[in-house]
Amino acid sequence: MVGNVKRGFPCVHPASLLAALLLAAPPATAVTPAELLGNGEYQRAFETAVGRGDALTASRAAAAMTEYRAGGRDWTARAVQAARQAVTAAPDSPDSHLALGSALGLQARAGGYTLGALNTAQQARAALDRALSLAPDRADIQAVLAEWHAGAWVKAGVFSGGNAERARTLATRAARAAPDSVFVQGHAGISLALLKDPQARAVLTRAAALPATAALDRDVQAQVRTVLGTLPATD
Structure with a gap:
């Protein structure tokens, strides 16, 4: 890395200097799933949240994909699945039940006028009622x-x-x-x-x-x- 010495200072190759600076620089702060969600990067927020085991944010992001990006039934199913995981992990969390109720509501809405959709809608209401009982x-x-x-x-x-x-x-x-x-x-x-x-x-x-x-x-x-x-x- 060190070449000829001029005026008492070693001559450093520019590429070596750049490598040293990069190694010394602090690591870039990783963007959180919540930040991605806030930025409207809903698909990336979902993928990042799943990778980090953040079921609540994953459900919110998948629901946002359905609601605001026309994501379709697959994204709705992901929202419901992640919300159920969030409720299992934190059964006394109003946010988990809110996420589940919201996701099930989207699923019921997509189901039309069927008995299955009506059953899903009732599940959505039960989850939302539970959320409100926890945080009135x-x-x-x-x-x-x-x-x-x-x-x-x-x-x-x-x-x-x-x-x-x-x-x-x-x-x-x-x-x-x-x-x-x-x-x-x-x-x-x-x-x-x-x-x-x-x-x-x-x-x-x-x-x-x-x-x-x-x-x-x-x-x-x-x-x-x-x-x-x-x-x-x-x-």
Whole structure:
């Protein structure tokens, strides 16, 4: 590595100097599954989370692939499988049950008007009810459960187990509790829109106007704008 000495300093080959600098540099910080999820890299977030044994983030990422990237049934099945693993690993975690309820809800929605889909929807509700019992003040859980009730009510009425008043109460409570959350405002507003509630436009408009701090926020806002476009024009 050392050549001729000039003015008392050894002459170092540039390539050797670069190698020494690279060896001395601190290692780059690995991107976490949660960071990838926040950046909207849902497939990579899922793969990284699976590799690290993070079932909860894996389920969230797979669900996001279904919901926001049109990932299809395979991604929904991955979301459900990972969420079940998360519940097994942490049976008292509201986040695990929320993930399971959300994933099963997506699966039921894709199943159409079948008995199998109805059974899956009931499992989704049970998981969301469990999440809310573990964390009764969580606005995000309230908003997701509100959307379940609203969607079930619109789809099959009393036969679905959905309850319009329960949906309206949960959505309103969630929207008031978390006025600065794009996720909560978005899902509460969608719930109210499904019920054709006059509050829907104001809640959805707020969700669309809030600053997005992550790609997931922007994806929720894209959904919100689509729903806003379906609402009847105001006077």
